Amino acid sequence: MKKTNYFNLTLQMALTDFKLxxxxxxxxxxxxxxxxxxxxxxxxxxxxxFFRFGExxxxxxVYLLLGIVMWTFFFxxxxxxxxxxxxxxxxxxxxxxxxxIIVIAAIIxxxxxxxxxxxxxxxxxxxxxxxxxxYALAFIPIIIELVILVLGISLILATLYTKFKDxxxxxxxxxxxxxxxxxxxxxxxxxPDKFVKFMMVNPIAQIFQDARWALISRDVxxxxxxxxxxxxxxILAMVLWLVLVGFFIFSKSAxxxxxxx
Amino acid sequence: xxxEPIIKVxxxxxxxxxxxxxxxxxxxxxxxxxxxxxxxxxxALDNVSFEIKKxxxxxxxxxxxxxxxxxxxxxxxxxxPTSGQIEITGTLSPFIExxxxxxxxxxxxxxxxxxxxxxxxxxxxxxxxFDEIIKFSELEEFVDQKLKNFSSGMQVRLAFSIAIQAQAxxxxxxxxxxxxxxxxxxxxxxxxxxxxxxxxxxxxxxxxFNAVEDFCDRVALLHDGRIRSIGETEEVVRKYQQMxxxxxSDTVKEIxxxxxxxxxxxxxxxxxxxxxxxxxxxxxxxxGQNYSxxxxxxxKKRVDxxxxxxxxxxxQGAYCFGVNTKMDGYGLxxxxxxxxxxxxxxxxxxxxxxNVVFFGDEETQPYDWxxxxxxxxxxxxxxxxxxxxxxxxxxxxx
Numbered sequence: 001m002k003k004t005n006y007f008n009l010t011l012q013m014a015l016t017d018f019k020l021x022x023x024x025x026x027x028x029x030x031x032x033x034x035x036x037x038x039x040x041x042x043x044x045x046x047x048x049x050f051f052r053f054g055e056x057x058x059x060x061x062v063y064l065l066l067g068i069v070m071w072t073f074f075f076x077x078x079x080x081x082x083x084x085x086x087x088x089x090x091x092x093x094x095x096x097x098x099x100x101i102i103v104i105a106a107i108i109x110x111x112x113x114x115x116x117x118x119x120x121x122x123x124x125x126x127x128x129x130x131x132x133x134x135y136a137l138a139f140i141p142i143i144i145e146l147v148i149l150v151l152g153i154s155l156i157l158a159t160l161y162t163k164f165k166d167x168x169x170x171x172x173x174x175x176x177x178x179x180x181x182x183x184x185x186x187x188x189x190x191x192p193d194k195f196v197k198f199m200m201v202n203p204i205a206q207i208f209q210d211a212r213w214a215l216i217s218r219d220v221x222x223x224x225x226x227x228x229x230x231x232x233x234x235i236l237a238m239v240l241w242l243v244l245v246g247f248f249i250f251s252k253s254a255x256x257x258x259x260x261x
Numbered sequence: 262x263x264x265e266p267i268i269k270v271x272x273x274x275x276x277x278x279x280x281x282x283x284x285x286x287x288x289x290x291x292x293x294x295x296x297x298x299x300x301x302x303x304x305a306l307d308n309v310s311f312e313i314k315k316x317x318x319x320x321x322x323x324x325x326x327x328x329x330x331x332x333x334x335x336x337x338x339x340x341x342p343t344s345g346q347i348e349i350t351g352t353l354s355p356f357i358e359x360x361x362x363x364x365x366x367x368x369x370x371x372x373x374x375x376x377x378x379x380x381x382x383x384x385x386x387x388x389x390x391f392d393e394i395i396k397f398s399e400l401e402e403f404v405d406q407k408l409k410n411f412s413s414g415m416q417v418r419l420a421f422s423i424a425i426q427a428q429a430x431x432x433x434x435x436x437x438x439x440x441x442x443x444x445x446x447x448x449x450x451x452x453x454x455x456x457x458x459x460x461x462x463x464x465x466x467x468x469x470f471n472a473v474e475d476f477c478d479r480v481a482l483l484h485d486g487r488i489r490s491i492g493e494t495e496e497v498v499r500k501y502q503q504m505x506x507x508x509x510s511d512t513v514k515e516i517x518x519x520x521x522x523x524x525x526x527x528x529x530x531x532x533x534x535x536x537x538x539x540x541x542x543x544x545x546x547x548x549g550q551n552y553s554x555x556x557x558x559x560x561k562k563r564v565d566x567x568x569x570x571x572x573x574x575x576x577q578g579a580y581c582f583g584v585n586t587k588m589d590g591y592g593l594x595x596x597x598x599x600x601x602x603x604x605x606x607x608x609x610x611x612x613x614x615x616n617v618v619f620f621g622d623e624e625t626q627p628y629d630w631x632x633x634x635x636x637x638x639x640x641x642x643x644x645x646x647x648x649x650x651x652x653x654x655x656x657x658x659x
Contacts, residue, residue: 005383012378016364016371023366094361095379096338258339259277 013105057187067184076110081154089261138214155246266312273345275306307486320477351430360420365409398422521632528628531557548641610641
């Protein structure tokens with residue numbers, strides 16, 4: 001196969017999965033907009049009206065929505081990525097191509113939903129009292145960091161999942177833990193000061209808070225304010241380390257996937 | 262000038278390690294997690310070497326489980342060889358199986374784009390060839406139908422139409438002709454011929470030798486992971502046929518030697534030869550003629566007493582007759598061949614086999630008892646039915 005056409009294969013695989021995700025449903029793609037909105041609605045009622053988290057953060061509804069949307073991408077991306085190799089086992093056993101395409105395509109599928117969700121976020125931003133500033137441009141490198149993080153984790157999990165199906169369950173629990181360890185539904189201002197530092201070492205927390213900083217308010221706690229430069233660079237190093245480890249173990253095992261799955 | 266080979270395979274060996282999954286409970290799994298697992302090693306390919314030249318239509322034949330598909334998958338770089346080298350000059354189509362990546366929930370159109378991407382075509386290339394693909398598949402009316410509504414024949418047609426668009430120098434084809442009807446197979450071969458004309462190399466795997474015979478320039482015969490024969494199609498196919506036949510007679514022999522022969526061993530049966538009245542040896546007998554059966558044997562030990570018996574059965578299983586020297590009270594000279602003369606051979610047309618027994622006093626303690634020691638065929642001019650031919654006449658009775 002010509003190298004240039006791996007791009008087309010990646011794209012076709014991602015688009016196919018995206019189409020299939022909504023095939024047979026009446027609302028189709030609308031679901032990728034409705035789903036996070038419904039989740040947002042539930043969480044908003046519980047945490048803003050009952051628990052009054054909203055008092056701890058400016059523009060809590062947008063804060064919450066952005067968190068949910070980014071979390072959904074992280075969740076779908078790593079889940080799709082982890083299972084992708086096993087799901088495409090049939091293809092792997094019959095055609096030779098770089099296996100990483102499969103993982104990348106799975107993440108692109110999740111990313112397409114993420115882009116649709118972001119439309120909802122920006123509509124919300126427009127209606128709330130938030131003024132988008134030049135800082136909003138920082139959102140782009142932040143998203144790139146998130147994608148790299150998802151790719152790194154997916155590569156590691158996909159490799160492990162071909163050998164041990166247990167990782168499906170392990171990662172489900174892991175995601176559950178991360179969901180609560182990351183300031184998604186609660187504002188970080190509610191967290192006791194002595195924990196904030198530890199909390200912000202988590203790359204997901206750093207990415208989410210930076211995204212809120214870029215789009216919503218300069219007042220949110222970020223790794224810059226909680227850990228301070230240059231110590232906070234360790235988080236970036238973690239993300240890079242994860243993706244490098246991911247590439248390494250994935251490429252080491254990839255040639256045996258056809259025989260193992 | 263001799264042309265350089267497009268594919269060079271040298272000392273290729275592939276060993277599969279099949280783990281013995283014997284742990285069933287979670288606890289056992291946990292306990293054995295870090296231990297060495299027991300694996301069974303299966304040698305799928307054993308020191309295989311060959312070369313394929315550009316433009317050849319190369320066949321690989323062999324019985325099921327001989328390693329054909331493993332070889333193809335290693336050539337396609339899907340499996341990693343355990344040892345040995347492969348050199349491939351040029352691009353290789355991943356044409357292992359038709360319709361790889363087809364999804365039943367998608368329309369034919371979407372599946373064309375997906376499958377073409379799997380085969381390495383760009384989006385532009387697929388768009389350019391889309392009409393051609395659909396036209397060849399004769400599915401113009403169904404382009405936007407979901408694939409799950411297609412018959413298997415339609416799916417194969419679509420898959421094949423896409424597959425032939427793969428822009429590679431070498432095509433790998435695995436048993437694709439096992440599916441589809443005769444007309445489709447014909448169409449496949451026409452395409453292969455055209456591809457060959459434009460200088461593509463085709464490697465074709467099959468266990469049906471007629472397809473191989475018709476189209477391959479050269480063939481390799483694979484058996485138990487080794488190349489048993491390689492060369493001109495006709496010669497290799499003949500060897501394959503011989504091999505399959507030999508295998509069948511091997512099993513027959515085995516039964517005879519293992520299950521159908523027993524005894525104390527002082528005397529060993531050698532052969533029975535059948536002679537007609539002109540003393541020429543025959544294996545085709547005629548009802549009503551006179552024959553001599555000469556039984557030959559070897560003496561392994563000295564015996565005082567020797568009796569011989571023969572029982573004849575039809576292949577349908579009927580016990581036709583049985584005679585032995587003890588019942589007849591005939592004393593044999595030990596060491597000399599035995600002759601059994603049968604006048605006016607009484608069996609009707611058909612195939613028969615015989616058991617032979619050599620014994621001393623007791624037939625139940627034979628020196629040598631041989632089941633199905635031999636076979637013969639009988640022809641008949643008698644207009645009679647049944648196993649025997651009778652000397653008889655009709656008469657009006659009062």
